[in-house]
Amino acid sequence: MFKATPDITLSACNLTRHFGNHLIIQNVSLEMRRGEVLGLLGQNGAGKTTTMQMLTGCLTPNSGKIEICGINLSQQPVLAKSNLGYLPETPPLYRELCVNEYLTFVARLRGVKPPAIADALTQTKQSCGLESVSNKIIGTLSKGYQQRVGIAQAIIHKPTVIILDEPTVGLDPGQIREIRALIRELGNQHSVILSTHLLSEVESVCDRVEIMQHGKLIYSDTSAHMREHGKVSGFIVDLRNPPPPSALADIAGISHVEPLSETKFRILHKSADNPKSTLLTLAEQHNWQLEQLTPLHASLEDVYVKITSAENANDKPPTGTPI
Amino acid sequence: MIRLLAMREIRSLFAMPSTWFMLAILQFIFSWFFLNTLQTFLDLQPQLAQLANAPGVTSIVTTPLFNMVALLLMMLVPMFTMRLIAEERRNQSFVLLLSAPLSTYQIVLGKFFGLMIFLALLTSSIPLMIWTLALGTELDYGLLLGNLVGLLLLTASYVSLGLYISSLTAQPVIAAIGTLAVLVGLWLADIASTVASAPWHLISPLYHFQNFNTGLLDSSDATFFMLFSIVCLLLTMRRINNNRIYG
Numbered sequence: 001m002f003k004a005t006p007d008i009t010l011s012a013c014n015l016t017r018h019f020g021n022h023l024i025i026q027n028v029s030l031e032m033r034r035g036e037v038l039g040l041l042g043q044n045g046a047g048k049t050t051t052m053q054m055l056t057g058c059l060t061p062n063s064g065k066i067e068i069c070g071i072n073l074s075q076q077p078v079l080a081k082s083n084l085g086y087l088p089e090t091p092p093l094y095r096e097l098c099v100n101e102y103l104t105f106v107a108r109l110r111g112v113k114p115p116a117i118a119d120a121l122t123q124t125k126q127s128c129g130l131e132s133v134s135n136k137i138i139g140t141l142s143k144g145y146q147q148r149v150g151i152a153q154a155i156i157h158k159p160t161v162i163i164l165d166e167p168t169v170g171l172d173p174g175q176i177r178e179i180r181a182l183i184r185e186l187g188n189q190h191s192v193i194l195s196t197h198l199l200s201e202v203e204s205v206c207d208r209v210e211i212m213q214h215g216k217l218i219y220s221d222t223s224a225h226m227r228e229h230g231k232v233s234g235f236i237v238d239l240r241n242p243p244p245p246s247a248l249a250d251i252a253g254i255s256h257v258e259p260l261s262e263t264k265f266r267i268l269h270k271s272a273d274n275p276k277s278t279l280l281t282l283a284e285q286h287n288w289q290l291e292q293l294t295p296l297h298a299s300l301e302d303v304y305v306k307i308t309s310a311e312n313a314n315d316k317p318p319t320g321t322p323i
Numbered sequence: 324m325i326r327l328l329a330m331r332e333i334r335s336l337f338a339m340p341s342t343w344f345m346l347a348i349l350q351f352i353f354s355w356f357f358l359n360t361l362q363t364f365l366d367l368q369p370q371l372a373q374l375a376n377a378p379g380v381t382s383i384v385t386t387p388l389f390n391m392v393a394l395l396l397m398m399l400v401p402m403f404t405m406r407l408i409a410e411e412r413r414n415q416s417f418v419l420l421l422s423a424p425l426s427t428y429q430i431v432l433g434k435f436f437g438l439m440i441f442l443a444l445l446t447s448s449i450p451l452m453i454w455t456l457a458l459g460t461e462l463d464y465g466l467l468l469g470n471l472v473g474l475l476l477l478t479a480s481y482v483s484l485g486l487y488i489s490s491l492t493a494q495p496v497i498a499a500i501g502t503l504a505v506l507v508g509l510w511l512a513d514i515a516s517t518v519a520s521a522p523w524h525l526i527s528p529l530y531h532f533q534n535f536n537t538g539l540l541d542s543s544d545a546t547f548f549m550l551f552s553i554v555c556l557l558l559t560m561r562r563i564n565n566n567r568i569y570g
Contacts, residue, residue, distance in 0.1 A: 056422040060567045082424040092419035094331070096338040105331050109324070109423045137338075153419070 008070075009034050009083075009191040010161045015054055015064035017215075024050050025061070025215045030193075032161065037187035039206035039223065040195040041304065047215040048195040049089060052165050055193070056086040069160050082111050085159035089166055091150025095139030099130055099149055102138055103156055110157035120156050127182055128152040129175075143170040151179065155186060162186060164194040168201060180205050199301050211307055218311045234268035234296045236260065237279065240289035251275050251282065263291070324425060328433025332407075333441055349399070350448055356391055357452045360384045381463035385453055386536055389470040392449060393477055393532050396442070397510060400478065401502035403442070404485025405495040407434045408559075412493040421567070427560045431486065435556060438482050446474065466538035473535020476548035480528045481506065483555035490562040 010032040017025040025047045032038055040048050053059040055066060057077055066073040071080040094102055103124065107117050125131050128148045133141060138149060147170050154162055167183065168176045183205050186192055196202060202209055202223055211219040234256075242263055249257045253275035256268040269275050276293070283290045336342045364383045371377040411417040420430050450471060456462060484505060489498040506528075513527030524530045528551065531544040 056418075058418055058421045058567065078424045078426060081422060084422065084424075086418070086422040088415065088418045088422075090415040092416040093414075094335055094416055095414070096335050101334065105327070106419070106423075108327050109419075109425070111424055 007033055009068070010055070010193075011067045012051075012055060013065045013067075015051065015061045015066070017050060017054060017059065017061050023215060025054070028064075028212075028215070028217055030055075030210065030217075032191040032193065034160070034191055035188055036208060037183065037192045037194070037206045039202040039209045040193060040212060041197075041199070041202060041209060042195075042212035043308065046212040048212055049165055050215075051212070052086070052088075052163050052193070052195060056084055056163055057081055058086075058088075082157075083160040085110075085154035085157065085162045087150045087154040087164045087167060089169075091146055092153070093138045093146060093149060096137065098135050098137050099125075099141075100134050102149065103152055106153045107156045110159075112157050120158075124152045124156045127155075127185075129178060144172060144175055147171055148175070148179070151182070158190075160190055162190050162192045164192065166196055167194055168196070168198065176201075199304055211304065213308055213311050219307050234266065235276065236264060236266050236292075236294045236296065237290070238264050238292035239283065240291050242288060243286060248279075251278055253278065266296075268296075324429045325433045325436060328420075328425075328430065329437035329440060332434060332437025336403075336437075336441055345399075345402075346445060349395075349445060352395070353388075353392070353449055354452060357384070357388055357449070360387050361456075379463055380456060380460055381453070381466050382538070384456070385463075385466055385470055388449065388453070389474060390536055392446060393474065393529060393536070394510075396446075396474075396478060396481060397506045397529070398503065400442070400481040400485050401499040401506070403438055404482060404489050404502055405499035406489075407438065407486050408489040408563075409492050409495045409498040413495065427563050430563065431556055431559045435479075435482060435486055438486075439479060442478050442482065443475070446478075463538070469535050469538040469540050472540065473532050473544075476535070476545060476552075477528055477532045480548050480551040480555070483552040483559070487555045487559045487562065490559045490566075 008031060010030065012028065012030040015025055015028040016023075028047075028051055030038075030051075040051070042048050050059065054061045055073075057073055057080070060074065066080075068080040069083045071083070073080045094105075097105070100121065103121055104117055107120050108114070112120050125134060128151055130145070130148055130152060133145055138146060141149070147167070151164070151167055154164065164183070168179055171179060180201065183192055183194065187205070187207070194201075194205070206223050209219070209221060209223045210217050240263060242265070245257045245259050245265065248254065248265060248267065253269050254267055255270060258266040258268075260266055267275075267279075280290065280293075282288070361384055364380055367383070408417065411420070450467060453462070453467060485498070485502040488501045488505065489495075492498050492501070509527045510529050512523040513530040516523040525547075528548065531547045534541045534544050
């Protein structure tokens with residue numbers, strides 16, 4: 001049979017958007033495949049939400065093309081949007097309805113066939129942990145539960161592309177873990193885009209990372225690769241009876257020694273030759289009394305800061321640049 | 324889809340205590356006024372009996388009653404229309420409709436018909452009250468029907484205007500005051516110009532209701548209401564589309 005679902009689920013090409021004279025988004029291009037979770041990172045005001053609004057048809061880009069499952073969003077909006085689930089920053093809830101009523105309404109709105117609604121409802125409530133509040137009025141629920149209802153409305157019709165704008169805001173740590181597991185699970189069959197400030201979220205959930213700044217995509221790679229980016233080779237060594245720092249700097253392979261305290265040194269070396277073993281033998285010989293040796297880990301956070309600040313340095317913010 | 328959206332509107336309305344409160348108060352006002360006009364008829368009855376071609380109970384009760392309801396709706400409709408789009412915008416739930424596989428006309432018509440059905444329910448007690456008079460006398464059903472059709476068309480024009488103004492803002496209060504201002508303005512334009520042929524009369528929905536009120540079905544009045552409503556609904560659709568373009 002002909003393959004009905006194309007591999008590329010969402011493609012956005014050269015999106016540009018300005019509000020008045022302010023250029024908010026410039027030349028953003030994205031591509032998503034089935035079974036991929038993409039994390040959209042960026043500082044406040046970087047244009048993450050605007051990008052998402054454009055991808056969901058809530059905002060028309062000034063130029064550029066968006067295709068969802070190969071369907072052009074601006075030419076066939078109704079058809080394209082039926083493959084889409086969107087959770088905006090503030091969950092779009094009708095606070096006076098109860099959870100069941102609301103989710104049924106959303107399911108029908110998104111084109112779930114009436115006989116399938118009951119199943120979709122039970123399944124979604126189960127995966128979002130909403131069984132216990134089925135008949136409660138949404139307005140009376142806590143923020144965390146409202147957020148879960150928001151996630152539930154985005155996935156109830158099993159869309160190919162799921163777009164989540166800061167999905168874990170307002171949840172407690174336990175819930176965050178559950179929702180992350182859910183996103184991970186969704187990511188196996190669908191394409192998920194999520195925007196977030198939390199780097200740990202990207203680390204644990206996303207396959208790919210796009211960093212946005214001042215309306216541009218400045219970095220794009222797999223999240224595993226991102227951690228490699230800007231990796232420093234080195235370690236922190238704690239010696240109870242330390243030699244002068246110059247003695248350490250003389251060891252072959254060590255490029256930089258920085259005393260952190262009386263006994264602690266931060267040692268950098270070239271990534272190719274690791275002087276750890278040499279150091280250990282020398283420590284043994286000269287009775288430096290090695291206490292601790294910790295390899296330096298570049299956290300995603302460091303990398304993120306490094307990428308964005310590098311971009312900042314050679315690029316002045318274009319928000320406010322006249323067009 | 325339009326029906327789904329309309330049903331959602333109605334369900335939301337009935338989920339709010341304020342709606343039930345309004346229903347109760349209005350029912351009280353309607354029945355008070357009905358009993359009042361009925362009393363007037365009973366007081367006049369001896370004199371009417373002496374007239375050759377005296378007006379019947381239907382015209383003496385129905386005409387002032389519907390006239391009053393038409394005026395009351397002018398002040399009531401803004402309170403309901405303000406919620407339609409402005410409040411959804413403020414609660415950020417409008418995004419749900421924008422990102423759902425819906426056309427703009429479905430969103431607008433869904434909201435329009437939702438409120439129309441609700442207002443039809445709200446005013447349905449009036450013909451029922453008049454109908455109870457059929458127990459004791461013969462009614463002029465033509466006049467009653469004319470008034471009902473007129474009231475429906477009048478409500479449609481109010482609702483579509485309110486819907487449009489509601490789509491212009493994210494503040495429900497501004498939407499309500501704006502709609503009220505326009506409706507009262509149109510009404511004042513009508514009653515303030517004393518010259519019968521003044522063009523001001525022609526733009527006022529209440530003026531076009533007068534013929535219906537006296538039992539005259541005039542196609543030009545009906546056309547006015549339809550045009551008025553359609554123009555407002557089209558403007559609303561345009562506004563929502565512009566919302567996507569200008570943010």
